[in-house]
Structure formats: C-alpha cells, structure tokens
Amino acid sequence: MNIADRINKIKNNKIFGRFYGVLLLLFIAAVVFAVFKILTPDNFGTPEKMYYYLQSSIIYSVGACGLYFIVVMGLFDFSIGANVVLSAIIAVTLSRQFGYAGLLIGALVCGTIIGFCNGFLYTKLKIPSMIVTVGLMLIFESLAYFASGGEKQSLDASLQFFGKAPGNMILAFVAFLLTFFILKYTKIGTYCYAIGSDEYVAKNMGINVTKYKIIGFVLLHFFVGIMAVLSVSFGTSVTATTGMASMSRNFTPLMGTFFGLAFKKYGTPVTAMVIGEFIISIIFNGFIALGAPTTIQNVVTGAALLIIVALTTKPAKGAVVK
Amino acid sequence: MNEIILKAENVCKSFGITKAVCDVSMSFVKGEIHGLIGENGSGKSTFVSMLCGIHSIDSGRFVLNGEELHVRNQVQANDKGVSIIVQEMGTLSGLTVADNIFLGREDKFVRFGIKNTAAMNREAAMLLEKYGFGDINAAAMIDNYNFEDRKLIEIVKATHFGPRIVVVDETTTALSQKGREELYKHMRRIRDEGNTVIFISHNLTEIIEYTDSVSVLRDGKYIDTVKSSEVSEDELKRLMVGREIANKYYRTDYGQPVEGETVLSVRNVSVPGQITDISFELHKGEILGFGGLSECGMHEVGKAIFGASFDRAGTVALANGTKIDSIPCAIKHSIAYASKDRDNESLVLFDSIRDNIVLPSINDLAEKNILKKKKLDKFANEYAKMISVKMTGVDQFVSNLSGGNKQKVVLARWIGKNSDIIVLDSPTRGIDVKVKADIYSLMSELKEKGKSIIMISEEIQELLGMCDRIIIMKNGVISGELARDERLNEEDLIVKMV
Numbered sequence: 163m164n165i166a167d168r169i170n171k172i173k174n175n176k177i178f179g180r181f182y183g184v185l186l187l188l189f190i191a192a193v194v195f196a197v198f199k200i201l202t203p204d205n206f207g208t209p210e211k212m213y214y215y216l217q218s219s220i221i222y223s224v225g226a227c228g229l230y231f232i233v234v235m236g237l238f239d240f241s242i243g244a245n246v247v248l249s250a251i252i253a254v255t256l257s258r259q260f261g262y263a264g265l266l267i268g269a270l271v272c273g274t275i276i277g278f279c280n281g282f283l284y285t286k287l288k289i290p291s292m293i294v295t296v297g298l299m300l301i302f303e304s305l306a307y308f309a310s311g312g313e314k315q316s317l318d319a320s321l322q323f324f325g326k327a328p329g330n331m332i333l334a335f336v337a338f339l340l341t342f343f344i345l346k347y348t349k350i351g352t353y354c355y356a357i358g359s360d361e362y363v364a365k366n367m368g369i370n371v372t373k374y375k376i377i378g379f380v381l382l383h384f385f386v387g388i389m390a391v392l393s394v395s396f397g398t399s400v401t402a403t404t405g406m407a408s409m410s411r412n413f414t415p416l417m418g419t420f421f422g423l424a425f426k427k428y429g430t431p432v433t434a435m436v437i438g439e440f441i442i443s444i445i446f447n448g449f450i451a452l453g454a455p456t457t458i459q460n461v462v463t464g465a466a467l468l469i470i471v472a473l474t475t476k477p478a479k480g481a482v483v484k
Numbered sequence: 485m486n487e488i489i490l491k492a493e494n495v496c497k498s499f500g501i502t503k504a505v506c507d508v509s510m511s512f513v514k515g516e517i518h519g520l521i522g523e524n525g526s527g528k529s530t531f532v533s534m535l536c537g538i539h540s541i542d543s544g545r546f547v548l549n550g551e552e553l554h555v556r557n558q559v560q561a562n563d564k565g566v567s568i569i570v571q572e573m574g575t576l577s578g579l580t581v582a583d584n585i586f587l588g589r590e591d592k593f594v595r596f597g598i599k600n601t602a603a604m605n606r607e608a609a610m611l612l613e614k615y616g617f618g619d620i621n622a623a624a625m626i627d628n629y630n631f632e633d634r635k636l637i638e639i640v641k642a643t644h645f646g647p648r649i650v651v652v653d654e655t656t657t658a659l660s661q662k663g664r665e666e667l668y669k670h671m672r673r674i675r676d677e678g679n680t681v682i683f684i685s686h687n688l689t690e691i692i693e694y695t696d697s698v699s700v701l702r703d704g705k706y707i708d709t710v711k712s713s714e715v716s717e718d719e720l721k722r723l724m725v726g727r728e729i730a731n732k733y734y735r736t737d738y739g740q741p742v743e744g745e746t747v748l749s750v751r752n753v754s755v756p757g758q759i760t761d762i763s764f765e766l767h768k769g770e771i772l773g774f775g776g777l778s779e780c781g782m783h784e785v786g787k788a789i790f791g792a793s794f795d796r797a798g799t800v801a802l803a804n805g806t807k808i809d810s811i812p813c814a815i816k817h818s819i820a821y822a823s824k825d826r827d828n829e830s831l832v833l834f835d836s837i838r839d840n841i842v843l844p845s846i847n848d849l850a851e852k853n854i855l856k857k858k859k860l861d862k863f864a865n866e867y868a869k870m871i872s873v874k875m876t877g878v879d880q881f882v883s884n885l886s887g888g889n890k891q892k893v894v895l896a897r898w899i900g901k902n903s904d905i906i907v908l909d910s911p912t913r914g915i916d917v918k919v920k921a922d923i924y925s926l927m928s929e930l931k932e933k934g935k936s937i938i939m940i941s942e943e944i945q946e947l948l949g950m951c952d953r954i955i956i957m958k959n960g961v962i963s964g965e966l967a968r969d970e971r972l973n974e975e976d977l978i979v980k981m982v
Contacts, residue, residue: 234578347599349590352583359576366538367588368559426578427625 183428187421187437194441194466198448206451212444217327219436219443220334221392226418226435227341228385231350232378233419234426235358237291239280239379242386243411244302249273249390250400251306254315265321266391273387274380276302281379285372299408306402316399325395337388342432350377389415417442442466486513489680490535490649495544497530499884504530506704507544512649517671517681519695519712521688523724523888523916527704528684529571532651535682536568537561548649559588565648569655569667571914575626575634575641582608582622585641611644612637615670632663639670650674651682656690657914660779668694686916688717700724725918733921734949735928738970742770742952746803747936748819748905750789753798758784759960762798766905766936771927773951774940776981781960782940783824786909789938790814790821815844820898822891824910824940830894831882838864838878841897867896871926888919895926906930909940924950944974956980 199207225242232239249272256264276298284294323329345351353374356364365371394400421438422431445466449459490512497505505527512518522528533539535546537555546553548564555561558568575584582605586593593604608622617636626634635655643650652671656664671681671694685691691698692712700707700723707723748766753759759781766772774782787793789800791810800808808814814821823829832840841864842849849859864878873892875885882893891911898906908927912920927937927950941947947954956964956977964980966972 347601348597349594349599352579352587352590352599355578355583356576356587359578363574363576364587366558368557369588427627429625 180429183425183430184433184437186428187425187434187441191437191441191444194444194448198444198451202448202451206448211447213327215443215447216440217330218396219439220330221389221396222414222442223418223436223439224334224337224385224392225389225415226422226439227337227432228382228389229415229419230341230422230431230435231344231354231381232291232375233416233423234354235375235378236361237284237375237378238295239382240292240295240409240412241276241280241299241302242382242389242415243408244299244306245273245276245383245386246390246393246411247400247402247408248276248302248306248309249387250394251310251315251402253390254317254394254400255309257317257321262321262323265317265324265395269390270384270387273383273385273390277380277383277386278376280383281376284379285375299406303402303404303406303408307404310400310402312402314399314401315394317394319398322395322398324391325398330392330396333388333392337385338432338436341385344381345431350374350381354378414439414442486516488512489514489549491547492531492535493545493547495531495534495546496542497527497534497539498542503704505534505701508701508704508706509544510699510706510709512680512682513697514680515675515678516696517675517683517694519691519698520682520684520701521686521691521698521720521724522701522707523886523918526701526724526916528701529653530704531701532568532653532682532684535561535649536566536651538568557588562589562645562647565646566651567642567645567647567649568651568653569635569638569642571654571657574638577627579626580605580623581612581620581626581629581637584626584637585611585622585644587641589645608640611640615640615644616666632660635659635663636666639667643670643674646677646679648679649682650679651684653684654686654914656685656687660777686914688720688917691720692717702726721917724916733917734924734946738968742767748789749799749801749803751799751801753785753788753796753800755784755788755793755797756795758793759788759957762788762962764955764962764965766938768936769931769934770952771931771937771939771950773947773954774938774957775942775944775947775954775977776957776963777942780957780981782957783909785957786821786823786907786938786940789907790819792821815901818902818904819907820844820901820903820905821907822894822898822909822911824913826887826890826894826913831890833883834881836879837868837873837875837882837885837893840882840893841867841878841900844897844901863900864896867900868893870899871896872922888915891915891923892919895923899926899930903935905936905938907938907940910942911939912941912943912946944977947977948972948974 195207225246229239229242249269252272253265253269256268258264260267280295280298283298284291287294324333353364353369356367356369357371357374361371418435418439422435425431425434445462446459449462488511492508492510495505495508496503508527508531520528520532530539534541535553537557537560540556548566553564553566555564555566561567576587579587585608586604590599590604593600605623612618612620612622615636617640620629620633620637626637629637652667655667659667671683674681683691683695692715695712697709698712698715698720699709700720702724710723745768746765747768750765751763753762762785764772774785776782784793788796789808791800791808791814802808802817806817808817808819827833832843838860842860845863846855849855849863861878868875868878871892873885873896874889882890885893911923915923927939930937939947939951952968954966954977955962956966958981966976
C-alpha cells in the first residue's frame, strides 16, 4: 500500500476521518517544532516557552475567527489593525474610570461600531471592500491618534487579567466557542457560506445579502474588539500610529483565516485557525531563537504559509484558482 | 372538467430593447405535466423565472388558485407553492446537503436564534431516504457529490414541501439516463398527487412521451397549446419555428465513401480514470461520430485530441507526423475544439462577440503587434454574419445571447481561424431545432470544403443522420464502429453502448 492509499484509508476511517484535519495540522506543528528543536535545542521549545508561544498566538487566532466571516463571503478588510489600536485606546481610557467593565465594554462596543460603519459604507458605496476599508483604516488611525493625543496609553497593572493565563486563555476560548457556534448553529454561518458560494443564487433563496454582509463586518470587528483587549493586556500598553503603520497587524490574523479556509473541507475551520496561528508563532519564535534577522523571519514565514496552504488545498486538475 | 390551477394573464418582460416575453396568456390545469417548448430565446426560461420570482414582471400577472401571485424571490414562491429545478447547478458549494435542502427555510429549525443542526440533518436524511436517495449523507458537504447527485438533491429541495406547481427547466440535458428516470418518476408522482409540473425541454421525443399537454412560445409570444397524445414531433417543430423544417434536417447522402487521406492519427491514447487505449484515424472531409452513454469517456476523447487532457498517454499526430501535445500546439496546427460545457470552457461570457470570435486569430490580425478595432470588427462581423448569429452588433456581450447563438459564436471563431480539423462536443446540446438545422447544414458545408469533423454526441439520431462513421464507446474503451448506412437504426448503436 503506498502513502496516498494509506492517507485515503485514514480519511475514510469512521473515527480518524472526523479528525483528519486536526491530526494533519498537529502533525505539521510537530514537524515544525522538531526542526527548530534540532537546530537550536537550548534556546527553543521548552514547555514554558511553548506555552508562551501559544499565548501570543491566540490573540491573532481571535482576529482570524472574525476575519473568517467576511473572507468566506469573498470580502476583505484592511482596517483590522487600525481598529485594534483604536479599540485598545478607548478601552484603556475607559478602564481608568470603570475598571474591567470599561476595558471589555469599551473595546467590544468600539469594535462593533467600527464593524457596522465598515459594512454599512461597503454596502452603500458599492465599491470593493478592500478600497472602502483602506480609506477607513486611515480615518481610524487618525481617530486613535487624536483620542490618545499621540501618547502611549498604558493599562493599569491591576487590570491585566486578560494578559496572561488563565485570563487570556478563557477569553480566547469563549471567542473560539462563539465562532464555532455561530458557524454551525445559526443562520448567519449558513448564509455566509451561501453568499460566498453564489451571491445570486443566495439572493434568489430569499437571503438578504446586504444585511448578512453587514452582520459579517459587525462580527469581524466584534472579534477584533476582543483581540484589542487581549493585545493591550498582553503588551500592557498601546501607541497610536499613522501612515498605514497599522496595516502590518492585518496579516497575521489573515494567515490564520487562510488555514481555516484550507481546512474547512475537513469541517474544522476554527480548530484550524487556532492551530494554524500556533504553527506561525512557532516559526516566528523559532527564527528568533536562531538569531535570524526579522526580514529573513518574514520571508520564511510567508513561504511556510504558502507551502502549507498549497499542500492542503490541492485544487482539482484544471480548476481555475483566482 | 379540468380545473385550472395557474393562469398567466398578459405577462410581459423586456431586457433593454429586447422583448423577452410579450403579452403571454395561458392556463395550466391541476394534475398534469405541461410541456413548455420553443426555440432558444423564445422566452420560456424568462416566463418561468417570473413565475418563480427570479425576475420581476413588467406588466400582466400570474393567478394561482384564483389568487394573484406576488413573489420577489424563490423562497417567497416556495411559500406560495411554486418551485423550480434549474438547468445548471442550483445547489451551493460550501454548505452541507441538509443546508442546501432547507436553504432559506431554516426557520422551522431555529429557536431563539439557535439552529438545531441535528434535527435539520435528521429531517433531510429522512427525506433523502423517502425519495430513494438514501446513499446521500445529509450531513456531508455537498461538494463531496457529483453533478448528477447534486441534481437529485435539488429534486428533493424543490419538491419536499409539496408545491402545487413545480417547474423543471431543461434539467434533463444535464442528467444521465438513470438521473432522467429518477426525475420522470418524481414528475409523475407530483402529477398523481394532483399537482402540476411545467416541463421545459428541447427534446421533443421526451416532451411527447412524458407530458399531457404542450404549450409553444415563439419570439416571446404564446402560439398554441396542444394535447401531447394528439401531436407529432414534426407538428411541434412547425409550431416552434413557424415553418416546415423537417425536410433538410440531417444529411441525405449515403453510399459516398470518404477519401482515404488520413489527416489525424490517434494511437493508444489513455487518460487515467477516463479513457483507455483509444486508437482511430480521421480522414479528410469526414464527419466522424463518437457516441455512448454520458459517462463512457467520449467527451474526454475530444479534450485528449485538443491537448486539453491531464496526464494523457499515447500519441495524437497529424498526417505529417507532427505530434499534438498541448492546446497551443493544436491551434497552431489548425485543430479546433468546441466544448460540451459552452459557458465555462468555450466562451468568455462577459465579453463581446467580437472579442470571442477574434480570440484564436489575434496573432494573424495584428499588424506589428498592434490590433486595430476596425479590422477586428470587420473580421468578427464577417464570420458572425456568415453563420447568422442573431445579435444587435459584435459589441453585444455573449452573456446576453441565447444558447444557440452562443454556440454559433464558438463556431464562427473556428471558421474564422480556418481550422482543418474541428472537434465538436455536443454541438447541439440545449439548442432549438432551427439552430440545430443551421449547425447541421454548416457541418455539411465544411465537409464539402474538405474539412474533417469529429462530432461527439449523446443524441443517437444526430449521429446516425450526420456521420460518415460512428465510433461507440463504453466504460472508457471503444466498443464498436459503424459505417454510414441508411439501414442503421438506434438499436444498432444502443446494443454497443450498454
């Protein structure tokens, strides 16, 4: 029996078949871990360090979950990074007066309002989501700068429960559960997939496409609000930046979303996003352990993402990929 | 007396300056299968699209059971008891089978915003079992199933809630014989339960056999309704086209052997999972037919000759020994190919007729790498008019043309390229009788000019009527070969197909 036959046997197995996607991802994670552990056994991969990598990766996993709702509909949003900064600044400001309530509600409400603005403007202006959100990103960056007066905003040490375990793990786990639940147990999940598959047919099935696109953006930025809480708690402070500097914050969550899309066929998009971000975190930190410069880290991380997604997607021969 | 369930009263619909449906009034009675026929562009699909809420009505109305019908989408139409099974893919990828069956109607499984996925899967599984499609897993992703199975799922989706009117829009062209039998079975069941099926098809034999009455549309206007048991195919053709066309439908010459000169030689060609060890020769001025059941591999033969197959083994060579291994190589050596899947594999739908026609000839038309619009217009106009493409001008988008005229654009493209070997896969699929006659006559003209044609077809009559030689395929291999003969009949071919 050759390797392909063995893989097919696992895929068709009643018990293992259900977990094929997760097993494959864990296998990839183990391989990546082993490579760095062999290359730099002293600086990399102790249980404490792995736990730290996991904690940093779950911040992006939450963003990936939010992004999944719109990417699956064929849309995109460049204002995630700007929203993380703006929501974090609002949350830190409110936390000074209202404690944890201000931190959580401030970030979630700010994120959600931004999501509604993005969705509303995208559907009203009828121009591509990428262009709308680039324009809005510049506005949100400036708003964050005005709101903070250009100063670094630090989160009070007594309010950093969500910056380390178990607080961050609990909050992230709630976000993952919520994503899974919405995708599987509400009409929103079904309609997001339907709109992504064929918007015209979805419309003919009575689905209010405009409404569900707005809901997609609202959900995305609600999750970005959670990401802002985790991010500012983990880093303990936030500084507003302008001139599209927030753009770089968009791509790590997007990588996780790609993992989700690639593994959707195995029925495990949320798990794929979580493990996928963990793999990216291992690669990043592996290179830091090796002492590689940041540019090299970025090259290898980008290449690793392309290889993993290409290997797992495997479109049919002759299929058109855009 | 037959009770009328649905009435169309002076229904009109225009798209820009084109009047697609013009003042159509007709009735449908309870408990019948009612055929709806007409040429491509006669307004059949637009008419039923208005009934099902896919298109809005410009003027006029539909009256269902004495009540005026106001629907804006398919789900609203479903709620009023009207459903449709469409010609092409009507299910959505990325969703499960159960999600597709209940799409837009999930509310019965939703409580306080939470969808009871398990209950939905259970009910979908029960329905699939009831319809005899128990092999299909309701909880599985629909992407795991092929086109045929997805059509069966669509039957469940469109009929499970007991609609009073079910529209079947040219669905059978996409189905194998087994799939068709399933569809006919459920059409009869719906009729026997006292409901009505509106059945659109270009296959007149099928229309006469399975319907109780037939209505005819021509150029968007209502022509007549006749009893299926009292009408012949020729009479239906006359009603559709408005004149006799039966006389010059197929070739009438027999006993003229094709020239001995071989123009293409196919040796031991195999494509994994599709065809095995196919060998044959094509002669100058020959129309060589390929027939068989839809999954027999004959469609892959066309792709293999054109260099469009993946992992092809064996050789395809011209008379001078030139090997054909890729699409650019095939085009360079005067081989043309018209795919069965016209919209996805042959045409650039959202582009002009001009651009579609000039596409393979663009290097010949360029002057020092510069393309002149005037020259392209002249070229496209010449060939579009040569085979009578019905259009407002070569600037018109192909997406706005009827199926028959789209096929004519494909043919104009290859005639413009002056191809010597033309591979036509299902050239008359979903095309009305008038355009069919035009295409047959064009094939005869090309043959007269010494061009060689390979015609792959699922229509036995067309193979018998047009080909000098017919190769029959079964399970990916050649199962027989028959020479043109007046005495050949359908049975002779079917025996080798099954």
